[in-house]
Amino acid sequence: MVNTRILASEFEYFEPRTINEAVNLLAKYGQEARVLAGGSDLIVDMKVEKVNPKYLIYIGKIPELRSIAKVGNEVVVGANATFFDLIKSPLLQSFPILLEALKSIQLEIKMMGTIGGNICSAAPTASTATPLLVLNAWVKVVSARGSRTIPIEKVYVGNRKTSLAPDELLTEIHLPVLDSRYGAAFGEIKTKIKFAVVIGRRRDVCEHCRIAIGGDVEVAKRVEKAEKLLEGKVFNERAIEEACDAVVEEIDPDNWYVREVAKYLFPKVVREAWGKAR
Amino acid sequence: MIFMEERKIRLKVNGKDCELSVKPNELLLNVLRNKLGLTGTKYGCGTGDCGACTVLINNEPRLSCLTLAVTVDGAEITTIEGLATNGKLHPIQEAFVKHGAIQCGFCIPGIVIMAKGLLDINPNPTVEEIKEALKGHLCRCTGYINIIKAIKAAALEVSKG
Numbered sequence: 001m002v003n004t005r006i007l008a009s010e011f012e013y014f015e016p017r018t019i020n021e022a023v024n025l026l027a028k029y030g031q032e033a034r035v036l037a038g039g040s041d042l043i044v045d046m047k048v049e050k051v052n053p054k055y056l057i058y059i060g061k062i063p064e065l066r067s068i069a070k071v072g073n074e075v076v077v078g079a080n081a082t083f084f085d086l087i088k089s090p091l092l093q094s095f096p097i098l099l100e101a102l103k104s105i106q107l108e109i110k111m112m113g114t115i116g117g118n119i120c121s122a123a124p125t126a127s128t129a130t131p132l133l134v135l136n137a138w139v140k141v142v143s144a145r146g147s148r149t150i151p152i153e154k155v156y157v158g159n160r161k162t163s164l165a166p167d168e169l170l171t172e173i174h175l176p177v178l179d180s181r182y183g184a185a186f187g188e189i190k191t192k193i194k195f196a197v198v199i200g201r202r203r204d205v206c207e208h209c210r211i212a213i214g215g216d217v218e219v220a221k222r223v224e225k226a227e228k229l230l231e232g233k234v235f236n237e238r239a240i241e242e243a244c245d246a247v248v249e250e251i252d253p254d255n256w257y258v259r260e261v262a263k264y265l266f267p268k269v270v271r272e273a274w275g276k277a278r
Numbered sequence: 279m280i281f282m283e284e285r286k287i288r289l290k291v292n293g294k295d296c297e298l299s300v301k302p303n304e305l306l307l308n309v310l311r312n313k314l315g316l317t318g319t320k321y322g323c324g325t326g327d328c329g330a331c332t333v334l335i336n337n338e339p340r341l342s343c344l345t346l347a348v349t350v351d352g353a354e355i356t357t358i359e360g361l362a363t364n365g366k367l368h369p370i371q372e373a374f375v376k377h378g379a380i381q382c383g384f385c386i387p388g389i390v391i392m393a394k395g396l397l398d399i400n401p402n403p404t405v406e407e408i409k410e411a412l413k414g415h416l417c418r419c420t421g422y423i424n425i426i427k428a429i430k431a432a433a434l435e436v437s438k439g
Contacts, residue, residue: 003324004323004324004325004343005307005308005321005324005343006303006305006308007303007304007305007346008303009303010282010303011282011302011303012282012302013282013285013302013346013348015348015349036346036349039344039345039346039349040326040341040344043344043345043346044325044326044344047324047325048325056302058346058348058349060349084338103410104413106329106411106413106414107339107392107395107396107410107411107414108326108329108332108339108340108341108392108414109326109341109414111335111338111339111340111395112340112341112344112345
């Protein structure tokens with residue numbers, strides 16, 4: 001048994017004040033360093049010795065990483081904005097599914113946890129994962145070598161694995177404002193299953209569809225097969241059922257409970273998104 | 279073996295300025311309990327599930343067992359010991375006593391501090407919102423009913439001023 005009363009691991013601690021300072025530290029120590037944001041995941045992982053970084057780079061003292069601004073048709077969120085920063089930001093009110101996904105987080109973690117940390121932990125159960133996937137969010141990552149942008153679905157590459165290189169720092173999350181005719185919905189059953197759906201309709205035809213699954217799966221992702229089964233078709237019970245079957249295929253066949261609750265939840269979320277589409 | 283240099287940090291704990299020397303891996307919880315003798319804040323699970331270690335950091339309820347003390351240099355910290363003023367209990371504490379919301383009491387410092395943080399951002403929470411805020415707090419004695427009643431009553435008392 002590990003003693004979680006203390007943090008036994010030892011490391012060198014850095015507190016960069018700018019993104020530049022932070023990426024220079026990552027360039028130097030990358031492989032053996034970890035970025036500390038809110039700490040609600042990383043400190044636990046360090047306590048239970050899942051990770052043991054030699055260098056800890058705390059990014060909480062970099063003010064620009066906590067800004068939230070509207071740039072053109074996007075809202076740009078600094079990676080170190082906390083869940084509570086998002087909830088109280090007037091700019092984020094245009095993304096109700098993201099705010100709804102944050103609702104189930106306990107109060108203390110709303111204050112500590114950050115959107116960047118949530119993305120980089122890459123847990124399939126991450127609160128922000130499914131809404132970010134259907135909102136077509138993309139992220140900016142910076143390193144001493146330069147910067148690049150990555151669509152969110154290319155960030156999550158496996159269970160708790162991202163496509164970021166060890167020397168890269170996630171700095172911004174870009175959220176394109178959703179077309180006002182689109183309907184969006186989010187639903188979850190604890191951390192077991194989470195769905196986010198965006199739908200565009202013309203009369204009774206589903207013209208555009210984005211579906212994301214998260215929870216008790218290997219990795220949070222878009223379910224293109226289910227999207228294709230709805231797109232271009234008349235939106236009716238049969239189409240929903242076909243899409244639902246495709247979605248359930250993403251869940252481990254042995255995980256019968258999650259499969260059953262998914263069959264209940266998915267149609268509910270899809271119908272809600274459809275009902276909101278104009 | 280990595281040489282971990284101690285760092286000087288300044289905190290304002292329950293209104294009192296203090297300067298401390300801490301190692302980077304020291305948790306705020308242990309600084310409060312072992313260095314400042316404020317043992318009202320409890321160690322429960324150590325992994326962010328139970329809420330017993332909740333303190334206010336710059337008026338926000340956070341988990342002190344997952345917070346490195348070095349990261350809160352310059353912050354204002356409020357623990358359960360800092361809620362009473364001039365020997366008079368805070369209305370939230372009064373309400374907990376009045377409603378019998380305390381049994382063994384181990385989880386209560388965390389819950390009272392969380393309630394303070396909750397009422398600061400939402401002065402008139404619904405029962406649903408109180409339940410929502412309590413989800414990060416484990417209490418194995420009370421069944422929560424009287425805790426919810428106490429927080430509701432405290433909200434009325436606080437809003438009256």
